[in-house]
Amino acid sequence: SIEKTHEIIILMGDNLNDFSHVFEKKSIADRFAKVDSLKSAFGSKFIVLPNPMYGDWEGAVYDYNWGASEAEKEIMRKKALRRE
Secondary structure (H helix, E strand, O other): OHHHOOOOOOEEEOOHHHOOHHHOOOOHHHHHHHHHHOHHHEOOOEEEOOOOOOOHHHHHHOOOOOOOOHHHHHHHHHHHOOOO
């Protein structure tokens, strides 16, 4: 809604959702695809300040199953380290 009356020249954030709603509640594969489609914006309009401790990326890793056990979450984290 801000873009309707203002020109946004740069967005800074530690989470893909900080840049666009297209990343919200998406699988890891979908998030990779969206990043690839918007790659020209990264480093120019989108400036990423990484935060590896928490964020919406974590929900994507768990397929938004926050009720998974710690052991299940560990398996999902390790699996997500491999891009297939």
